[in-house]
Amino acid sequence: MTTQPSKQLDTFPNPAPERDYTIRMRIPEFTCLCPKTGQPDFATFHLEYVPDQACVELKSLKLYMWSFRDEGHFHEKVTNDILQDLLKATNPRFMRLTGVFNVRGGIDTSIIAEYRDPAWTPPTPVQLP
Amino acid sequence: MTTQPSKQLDTFPNPAPERDYTIRMRIPEFTCLCPKTGQPDFATFHLEYVPDQACVELKSLKLYMWSFRDEGHFHEKVTNDILQDLLKATNPRFMRLTGVFNVRGGIDTSIIAEYRDPAWTPPTPVQLP
Amino acid sequence: MTTQPSKQLDTFPNPAPERDYTIRMRIPEFTCLCPKTGQPDFATFHLEYVPDQACVELKSLKLYMWSFRDEGHFHEKVTNDILQDLLKATNPRFMRLTGVFNVRGGIDTSIIAEYRDPAWTPPTPVQLP
Amino acid sequence: MTTQPSKQLDTFPNPAPERDYTIRMRIPEFTCLCPKTGQPDFATFHLEYVPDQACVELKSLKLYMWSFRDEGHFHEKVTNDILQDLLKATNPRFMRLTGVFNVRGGIDTSIIAEYRDPAWTPPTPVQLP
Amino acid sequence: MTTQPSKQLDTFPNPAPERDYTIRMRIPEFTCLCPKTGQPDFATFHLEYVPDQACVELKSLKLYMWSFRDEGHFHEKVTNDILQDLLKATNPRFMRLTGVFNVRGGIDTSIIAEYRDPAWTPPTPVQLP
Amino acid sequence: MTTQPSKQLDTFPNPAPERDYTIRMRIPEFTCLCPKTGQPDFATFHLEYVPDQACVELKSLKLYMWSFRDEGHFHEKVTNDILQDLLKATNPRFMRLTGVFNVRGGIDTSIIAEYRDPAWTPPTPVQLP
Amino acid sequence: MTTQPSKQLDTFPNPAPERDYTIRMRIPEFTCLCPKTGQPDFATFHLEYVPDQACVELKSLKLYMWSFRDEGHFHEKVTNDILQDLLKATNPRFMRLTGVFNVRGGIDTSIIAEYRDPAWTPPTPVQLP
Amino acid sequence: MTTQPSKQLDTFPNPAPERDYTIRMRIPEFTCLCPKTGQPDFATFHLEYVPDQACVELKSLKLYMWSFRDEGHFHEKVTNDILQDLLKATNPRFMRLTGVFNVRGGIDTSIIAEYRDPAWTPPTPVQLP
Amino acid sequence: MTTQPSKQLDTFPNPAPERDYTIRMRIPEFTCLCPKTGQPDFATFHLEYVPDQACVELKSLKLYMWSFRDEGHFHEKVTNDILQDLLKATNPRFMRLTGVFNVRGGIDTSIIAEYRDPAWTPPTPVQLP
Amino acid sequence: MTTQPSKQLDTFPNPAPERDYTIRMRIPEFTCLCPKTGQPDFATFHLEYVPDQACVELKSLKLYMWSFRDEGHFHEKVTNDILQDLLKATNPRFMRLTGVFNVRGGIDTSIIAEYRDPAWTPPTPVQLP
Numbered sequence A, B, C, D, E, F, G, H, I, J: 001m002t003t004q005p006s007k008q009l010d011t012f013p014n015p016a017p018e019r020d021y022t023i024r025m026r027i028p029e030f031t032c033l034c035p036k037t038g039q040p041d042f043a044t045f046h047l048e049y050v051p052d053q054a055c056v057e058l059k060s061l062k063l064y065m066w067s068f069r070d071e072g073h074f075h076e077k078v079t080n081d082i083l084q085d086l087l088k089a090t091n092p093r094f095m096r097l098t099g100v101f102n103v104r105g106g107i108d109t110s111i112i113a114e115y116r117d118p119a120w121t122p123p124t125p126v127q128l129p
């Protein structure tokens, strides 16, 4: 099993495509470079999605996140690009990605992007007493 | 009374099938093996359900959870499989299972899966002052 | 005044049957026996109800709760049975009973059961600024 | 100015009857006697109301609350009785009274009673950003 | 620039009358006298409003609040009077004033009064993910 | 790269104009002068918006905020002016700006202003279990 | 293995008598009877000790605590009696027992008792940075 | 690199034997079996030590902790045994091991054991302002 | 001014060598590689010291921390090495460095190393009321 | 009374020189310029001292802090310089100044400097039960 950063997002078949369910992942170890200054940037990503036919594989997700380590990226674009890559790999019913970036220039930035399959209806929340 | 891990989920007749009520269980002592590396994984499960004719018996649930100790399982599949086994054993009106897994590869993962009997209508919440 | 455990739930006439109002009680000192092992179980009960013609008398409720001390009971059944006894004694407009049981076999259990008189409409909440 | 406990609730004309507004009072210094044992009981009352033509006067409310000090009262009745006295004195558009009683017999009790003038419509909440 | 207590509330033209926006002010340094005993009362006021053509000027608001220092006032009336003065000075689209008074006679009192221009519709809240 | 305060707000093309997403920024290092007394004022700004074709560039936003350092401004106007400049620069689908100003004259002030493109519909919130 | 309440405290040989070390136990499920009224009392015990030649066995401690369930005891005496029984069973270098009793008569009571072997010197605390 | 549970604790030369410094590790994923019932036990260990010539290697510590997964152990002994193994492997100047075990029989247990080289003097704490 | 990672730690003359004072720095953006697997590691460093003739310059400290980004390092060694470099650069009266590393293999690790000039006496703490 | 930034620190005679007492001030509105980049820096200062014959006058302290607004300063030096100016102006028995600077380059910095009159003995803290 190789352990190298990689842009390839592996998936595995959703083990329960017959139901809507939620997968939530907290990814606190993201770092890339500022495309203007070349200096390191740091962020925590929060991913939550309802899979359709495919789930993202944990280790490949880790290697994928690692692959940004030596690349220059703007906050807004990298968050949307990661979402786009995850959408292409998994084609989910719903996906939300939140990037919480460390302060730069005295300013804290968060980016929150969602995809919702037009054909998908979110489950009505059941609130038990 | 034998005390061995077991895949058998015992039930007992719901003592109050005439009403909808909620059973909530927190199960913090779950461990299985990573199917890729063979190393131990740890999770806390949260189960909540509205029983129909059967309730899951506490001790058998404990032995059932114990039965995963030496097995390899992916997070997404094992959560859905446990839900499926609990559904088969109890055939409830509603059931939600949440698996909160310990960090692996620097990533925290939670899986939340629900079943709702199509013929069942959730009770309208009563909010007293 | 005798002070003995008792299954009898005394009531007194609702002093204000002309209006819906809420009675909330927290009962942290419940103990019974496990019907399988004979060992003590412990729970905290939360009762809330809208009385109709009768209210449960505080001291008799305490003696009633005491009456389970030497009896064997399953969590699900005892919660529903106590609700049933309280319903029979007070015939309320609405009642909710929550049993929060101490951990057994590494598992925390809570049971939440409600009764709602079909002829009763909950008051529309008034939210003052 | 005499300072004696008194069942008389003085009022003064609502200075702004042209609008709905909220008056909230927290009254933590209530004590009466248990009608069964004669021992002291303690409670905190929370009053909130929308006045119509009259407001309850603060000092007379204090003396009124004091008047229960040597009287025996059940929790449910005294809460409804105080509400009734306040309704008779002020005839408000809306009133809610909550009595939070100290633990007795290992049981905490709260009583929450409301009055709403049938001809009155609560203001639609305005939620500013 | 004189610095004297004053009942005059100065305003300045709303710099953005073309949009609804919220102004919130916390005014913790209010004191007046009890009209019955002559003793000092203390309160914190919370003001929030949507201006129309005029905004209240901060320093004049401070001097206005100061002007109550040696006057006797009941809680309910002074809150409504201050609201009325602010309405007359600014003629806003919406205004809410909350007075949180220190405990007197063992009782905490809050008064919350609102004005809403009948011709004004509150903005629909936008909740971003 | 010059590093001078500047009223110019640079933008870059929205990297994902095909979807609605949220950008949130916390800007705690704002200071200007009181237009009446010439003394320093301090504030924290919170910006959140849904971009359309343009995003505000982080460094230019920092230099823009710096440009107020030696200018006199009223709280209400400067908040609306900054919003207006940001709207002109980015022409977003939705934007909310909150200014939290330090206490002056014993009074805390916050200003919250929003813009919503009339042709834009906010996304329906998706609440996953 | 019988499972009955028992006054017998089993011990096992201290597996590391060559060093001072601390054993801490939290025992929240204690109940006995009030010797005056016969009604149930509830407490949580905290035990901490430095064993010498013997350690108290967990299951026998549970059964021992259970043995008070049907006995009448005063708070002060039962705490000291339990300490005495534990001392007799284990003859430790140091032992501290704290009993935190539920409110009775509106009064919360805790009892804290210690034993220290006169020949024993407590270890000098090492505080690492 | 094999990945199997192992009782062997690898070490590496202390990279800074010329100074006293602290190594702290939190090890939340420990599980073994109850030697009486064969059922799983769970614990979190806290290790802190001042190394002398050797440090414990992280991965071997993980495999060592894993090695208890299928073994029966009492709380007191396993904590002292692990300390003993760590002492033998690293021969430190000071070491403290704390085992926090999940509740069993309604009782929480923690074991805290220390070793201090008689020839070693702890550093005097420096408290900076 | 170049902006490249660099092992050079610049200093400037301590502006107040006549007194003992404390400099505290929190450095949350440290990342290096695991020397065994080549995968990224993350840590937060806490530095506190009493300077003698030299202080570490902030920007050079940032570039120094950046210089570990592509290097393999063990936790214990890198913490002591950084301390050693800082000691060599600043030769302080006292210095403490704490490295808090992200969980690896289910284990959290912190390393705390200090240097104290033998000729230096820490100031006696003054605790004002 | 002029209102201009000023380096002059006015004092007034200590009204109680016969006793040691503490004066604490929180000064959150400090800003100066980075001497390297010319960009604004922000800090909160905490001052605590035991006056001898003189106390620092509040308004002059505010104008003094304002005087740094357009000056370039390093964190370590400006904190020690402010302490020095305060010492010269008030000649206290004890003084501690803490500067908490906003994050720069991903690093948080605090500087804590003290002066203690060699002839002064700090009061022994009195801890009331």
Ligand SMILES: [Ca+2]
Pocket: A126, A127, A128, B048
């Ligand atoms: Ca739920």
Ligand SMILES: [Ca+2]
Pocket: B126, B127, B128, C048
């Ligand atoms: Ca409720």
Ligand SMILES: [Ca+2]
Pocket: C127, C128, D048
């Ligand atoms: Ca309310």
Ligand SMILES: [Ca+2]
Pocket: D028, D042, D043
């Ligand atoms: Ca009280």
Ligand SMILES: [Ca+2]
Pocket: D126, D127, D128, E048
């Ligand atoms: Ca509001």
Ligand SMILES: [Ca+2]
Pocket: E028, E042
């Ligand atoms: Ca006040």
Ligand SMILES: [Ca+2]
Pocket: E126, E127, E128, F048
């Ligand atoms: Ca929002």
Ligand SMILES: [Ca+2]
Pocket: A048, F126, F127, F128
């Ligand atoms: Ca969500």
Ligand SMILES: [Ca+2]
Pocket: C028, C029, C042, G028, G029, G042
């Ligand atoms: Ca209890």
Ligand SMILES: [Ca+2]
Pocket: G048
């Ligand atoms: Ca202790």
Ligand SMILES: [Ca+2]
Pocket: G126, G127, G128, H048
């Ligand atoms: Ca320690």
Ligand SMILES: [Ca+2]
Pocket: B028, B029, B042, H028, H029, H042
């Ligand atoms: Ca665990």
Ligand SMILES: [Ca+2]
Pocket: H126, H127, H128, I048
């Ligand atoms: Ca320290």
Ligand SMILES: [Ca+2]
Pocket: A028, A029, A042, I028, I029, I042
């Ligand atoms: Ca981080």
Ligand SMILES: [Ca+2]
Pocket: I126, I127, I128, J048
């Ligand atoms: Ca202090």
Ligand SMILES: [Ca+2]
Pocket: F028, F029, F042, J028, J029, J042
């Ligand atoms: Ca600030």
